[in-house]
Amino acid sequence: MDFDFVNSWSEPESFRAQSVVGSFTLDDVKLEKHFKGSLPIEGDDWQIGIIVGRSGSGKSSIAKRLFPDAYITGFEYTHQCILDDFPEGSETSEITHLLCSVGFASPPDWLKAYSCLSQGEKMRVDIARALCLPQKVVVFDEFTSVVDREVAKIASYAISKAIKRQRDKKFIAVTCHYDVVDWLDPDWVFCTGTMVFDRKKGLGRPLSSRFIGAALPCGKCFGSIII
Numbered sequence: 001m002d003f004d005f006v007n008s009w010s011e012p013e014s015f016r017a018q019s020v021v022g023s024f025t026l027d028d029v030k031l032e033k034h035f036k037g038s039l040p041i042e043g044d045d046w047q048i049g050i051i052v053g054r055s056g057s058g059k060s061s062i063a064k065r066l067f068p069d070a071y072i073t074g075f076e077y078t079h080q081c082i083l084d085d086f087p088e089g090s091e092t093s094e095i096t097h098l099l100c101s102v103g104f105a106s107p108p109d110w111l112k113a114y115s116c117l118s119q120g121e122k123m124r125v126d127i128a129r130a131l132c133l134p135q136k137v138v139v140f141d142e143f144t145s146v147v148d149r150e151v152a153k154i155a156s157y158a159i160s161k162a163i164k165r166q167r168d169k170k171f172i173a174v175t176c177h178y179d180v181v182d183w184l185d186p187d188w189v190f191c192t193g194t195m196v197f198d199r200k201k202g203l204g205r206p207l208s209s210r211f212i213g214a215a216l217p218c219g220k221c222f223g224s225i226i227i
Helices: 059-066 092-101 119-132 149-165 178-184
Strands: 002-017 024-038 048-052 137-140 170-175 188-191 196-199
Touching: 002 059, 024 059, 048 059, 048 149, 048 178, 059 170, 092 119, 092 149, 119 137, 119 149, 149 178, 170 178
Parallel strands: 048 170, 048 188, 137 170
Antiparallel strands: 002 024, 188 196
């Protein structure tokens, strides 16, 4: 799956005031960002992938271009109980099992409205709803961006287990946080900082932040210090 496209837009380059108060003009300049790379993932021998990189490096643009029908842009929540916001026809037992599988095992909170949940709970509900969709591939943007990093790690581990139980689902996380790579245990990683694709080698080494340039050298551990 190769891609080569340019995002262009115009921004004001300069400001020129006129003699009349409140009258001005803006001279526009055209800006472009060029994204070129390859995601060789056409086969069915994977379930979880990650597109990771710093903000502004093209993660969302690439995900939207390559997976327009699978890209999750946000769900609408209108009921006083989140269980009622899941697709019609879904069994309550199926919904609660899915919520538990993504790390949201709190029956009292299932009866709350979405707006009353914490950010971490909202993320888990969103992912549970995404996994209920009939589509085979789900692309989830801003993955774990709204939660603290410890919650992100635990949630990523639970979500990884939940997805792997559904053999017919494929999940792609789009995130600027490299730390979730170690916990989501993906089959492949695409880093937009280097435009490099890396795939898990069978039962060999796992894909983790150490192998995709996320962990910068910052000295050695001092060990125990007694004061």
